[in-house]
Amino acid sequence: MELLGLYHYWVFAILLMIGFYAVIAKSNLIKKLIGLSIFQSAVFLLYITMGKVDGGTAPIIQAGVENAVFSNPLPQVLILTAIVVGISTTALGLGIVVRIKEEYGSIEESDIQEIDRR
Amino acid sequence: MSSSTAILVALALPLVGALGIALAARIGNNVREGVTLLTASALAWTVWGLLPELMAGGRPAVSLAEVLPGVEIAFSVEPLGMLFAALASLLWIVNSIYSIGYMRGNRESHQTRFYIFFAIALGATMGIAFADNLFTLFLFYELLTLSTYPLVAHKGDAKTVQSARTYLGILLTTSIGLLLPAIIWTYFVAGTGTFTAGGILAGKLEGPAVGLLLGLFVFGIGKAAVMPVHRWLPAAMVAPTPVSALLHAVAVVKAGVFTVTKVIVYIFGIDFLFAEPSGGWLLYVTAFTVIAASVVALRQSNLKRMLAYSTIGQLSFVLMAAAILKPLAEIGAAVHMVAHAFGKITLFFAAGAIYTASKKTEIFQLRGIGHRMPWTMTAFTIGALSMIGVPPTGGFVSKWYILAGAFQAENYIAIATIVLSTALNAAYFLPIIYLAWFAPEDKTLQNEHGEAPFAAVLALTITAALTLAFFFFNGPLVLLEAQIVQATP
C-alpha cells in the first residue's frame, strides 16, 4: 500500500514524462510549448503535494485556535513564483511562435528547417 | 651602466628600434636604414659590454615580474647565453648591411615591414639568450616564431604563403604539443624551471621518464631541426636571402640548438644525463640526422636548398657534440655554433649575391662564375671550407674540439659520424668550388653580369674575414665556454 499511497509522486513522474515527450517528439511548435507547460505543471504538483501535511489545514493563524496543524506554506509560495516564471516563459514562447509564423509562414519545425536550408 | 640595466637595455633596444624604423620610414628610406644600423650597433655595443664581467666569472641577472607563483620572467647571463647574444648582435649589423644591398638590388616591396619584424625577431633572440628560466625562454621562443613568420611570408604569393604555413605549423605544433608539456612537467617535478649549473632534475626523475622528457624537449624545440621535425627549414627557403641568413645562421636555428644545449647542461645536467641510460638515444638520432641531411644535400640542385639541408646536418652536428656529454665536446658544441654561424651566413650571403647579380639559383648555372664575381665566390669558398672543417677556417677549430671530446668519451659512433660527415660535406661543396673557378662558362646562359651590389659584397667579405679570424682568435671564447663545464659540480 506504501506504493499506492505515494501516488502523487507517480502522477508527477507520468506528467513529467508526457510533457518531456511532447517537447521532444512533436514538431509543431505550439504542441512543444504545451508539452513544456505540462512538464512544468508536473513540478508544481511535486512541490505542492510535498507541502501537504497529513491532517493539516490552510496555513492561516486564527485567533483563539491553538495547536492547529498547518500545511507547509513555503512550497506554495515557491510554486506561485515558479508558476509566474512558467507563465512568462510560455508567453515569451508564444510570442516567438507568432514571429516565426510571420517570418516563415509555418509553425512546423520540419518546414522551418527546410526553409532555412535553402 | 650596470649589468642588470644592460640586460634590460639589450632587450628593449631592438623593440624601440622597431618603433624607430616605423617612424623613420615616413621620413625616408636612408633614414630608416640608418635607424636599423644604429640600433644594431647599439645592441652589439651593449651586449659585448657584458663580456668582461662574464670572462671574470660574473653572472649578472635581473628579475622582472612574477607571473604565477614560482614562475617568473627573469634574465641572467651565462657563458652560453653570452655567446649566443654576442653572436646574434654582431651578425645583425652585418646582416643589416647585406639586407640594404639585397633589398634595394632586388627592388623588394614592403621593406619597412621587413626591417621592423627583423628588429623584433632580434629582440626575441636576446630574450632567448638571456632567459633565466624555462618559462621566460618559452615566452621569447614563441615570440621569435611569430615575429619571423611575416619575414618568411614576405613575398606574399601563394607558394610562399603555403611554405610559410609549413614553417609556422611545424614550429608552433612542436612547441605547443611537445615543448610546453615538457616545460610544465619539469616545473611540476623539480618545482622550478630556473637554469642551474648541474641541472635541476637529479634525484627528481629517473629511468625511462628521463629519456621521454629529453625527447619531448628535443623534438619540441623544432627550431633545432632534428629529423623528423626539420621540414620547416627547406620550406623557409622561400624567404628573401637576408631572412634565410637570419634564420639559418643568426637567430632561429641557433636559438634551437642553443635551447637544446642549455636544457641539456642546465636542466638535465651533463653528469646526470650521462649516468642515465635512457638519454642515450639522442646521440643516435642526431648522428642519423647529420648523415641523412648530408646525403639529401648531395642530391639538391638548388643552391639554397642544398644550404638548407647542410644546415640541418650542421645543427644536429652541434647537438651530437652536446650529446657526447663530455667537457671537451660541450666546448666544441658551443664553438661550432659560432663557426657555423660565420660560415653559413657567408654562404647564404653569397647565394643571395649571386641571385641578385645574375638571377641564378641552380648549382649547374654557376660554371665559371668565379671570374665574374671574384669577391663573392672567394667568400663562398672560405665558407665552404669552414663547413668541411679545413684549416685555416673556423670550422676546423670546432671539429678539433668535438673530435677530442669524442675520443675522450671513446664514442666511436660519434667519431665515425664526424669523419663520414666531413667526407660528405666535401662531396657536395667541392664540386661547386670547382665549377665556379675552374669550369668554363656555359655559353647558352645569360652571363653578362658583374659583382653584386656593394653593400652585399661588403657584408659577405666581413663574414668571410670573421670565419678566417675565428681560426686564429678563438682563445677567449674557449675560455668562456670552459666555465660552463667547470661549474658543473
Place this chain on the structure above:
Amino acid sequence: MIDWSVHLPALQVIVPMLSAPLALLLRPRGLAWAAAVAASLFSFAIAIMLTIGVLAGRNFNYQMGNWPAPYGIELGVDAFSALVLLVITGASSLALLAGRRSLDSDIEEERQPLFYAAWLLALAGLVGIPVAADAFNIFVFMEISSLASYVLIAGGRDRRALPAVFKYLMMGTIGATFYLIGIGLIYLMTGTLNLADMELRIHEVADQKPILVAAGFITIGLALKAAVFPLHVWLPNAYTYAPNVVTVFLAACATKVSLYLLLRFDFFVFQPNLVGHDVQFSYFLMPLAVLAILIASCVALFEKNLKRLFAYSSVAQIGYILLGASLVSVAGLTASVVHIFNHALAKGALFLAIACLATRVSGLRLENISGAAQRMPWTMGAFALAGFSLVGIPGTTGFISKWYLISAAFAEGSIGVALIVAIVISSLIALAYVWRVLEAAYFGDINVNTAPAGEAPAGILTVTWIAALANLYFGLAPSLPVTLASSAAESLLRHVP
C-alpha cells in the same frame, strides 16, 4: 554615517534591475543606450568594490529585510562570486560601450528602449546568481536572465535567430525545471533552501535516494544551461544569429554563470555529503569534458561561418573548465575558475573583433573576410591577439589557464597524461582554425567589389583593443584572477573530505 559597503551585494542586483524600467521610459534616441551603459558601468564599479573587499578578507553576508538566515533570503559574496561578478559586469559594459552603432543598425529605433531594458534585466539576473545564497532565489534569477537573453538573441534582423531562440527556450526551460525539481527534492529531505544550511543538513540524509536523484537533476539541469557536451546543441545557432554585440555579452558570461552554479552546488552542497559518491562527479564529467574539448574543436575546424566557428570553440572551452573541475584538486579547480575569467576575456575580445568586421564587410563567412586585413589592419590585429590568447601563446591569458590545467593534470598520473594529450591536441586544432581565419584575412585575395571600405569605427575599435590588451595584461600579470581563483578553489575544496 551609513556604511554603504554593507549593502553592496544587494545594490549589485538592484542597480541593473531598477535601471531596466528606466531605460524603457527613455524614448529619445540614444538615451536608452546611455542609461544601459551607465547602469552597466555602475554595476561594474560595484563588482570592483566587492572584489576589493573580498581580497581584503571581508565576508559579505547580507540578509534581505533583516530576516535572519536560514529563514530569510541571504545574499553572499566570496572570492568565486566576486570573480564571476567581475566577468559579467565587465562583459556587459564592454559590449554596450562598443555596440552603439552596431545595435543601432540591428534593432529598429522604436524597439531600442525595450531591447536595452531586456539587456539590463539579463544583467540583473546574471549578477543575481553569484550573489544569491538561497537556492530558490537562484532559480528565479536564472530564469530572469534566461528569459531576458531570449529577447536579446531574437532582437536582431536575422530571422534564423527565431527558431534558434525557440530551441534555446525549450532546452533552457527544461534545464531550469530540472534544477527546480532538484532543489525541491532537497527541500523535501532537509527542509531548507539556504545553501549554507543545506550543506549542514544534508549530512543526515546524504545516503538516501532522493538526495542522489536531486544531485542528478541539478547537475543535468545546469549542464543544459551551461552547454556541456552533448547538451550544447542550442548554443551554436543562438550565438550565430544573435546580434553581434549580444554574442559578445553572452559568449563571455551566460554559460559561465551556470558553470559557476554547477561547481558551487557540487562542491559546497553535494561532494562532502555523498559518501562513496564523491567520484561520481569526476567519472561522469571528465569523459564529457574530454569529448567536448575534442569534438567541438574538430567541428570548429570545418566551419566557414566565423561566429559559428567560435561558438563551437566556446563549447570546447567550457570543456576545459569542466575538465579542471573534474580533477577535484586545488590545482584543477584553480585552473577551472581562472579559465572562467580568461576565456571571457579571450572570447569577448574575439567576438568584439568580429563585430568590428561586421560593420564593414558584407557577411561573416571566410570568403567575405578574404584580404580584409589590408583595409582593416587594426581590427585584424586585435583579432590576432585574441586568437593567440585562445590558442594559449605565452604572454596571454589563455596560456595561464593552459599552464594551470596541464600542471593539475600532471598530478593525476596516467589519466593525467591522457588528459594532457587531449588538451594539447585541442590546442593545436584551435591553432589551426584561428590560423585559417588569419590567413584568409591577411593573405586572401581582396575582391574590390566587396572589400571593406575602411577601418572599423573608432568607438568599437577602441573597446575591442581594450579587451585585446586586457588579454595581454592579464597574461603577464595575472595576480588578480589567480588570487581569486585559488581562494575560490580552496574554499570549494574545503568541504570535500
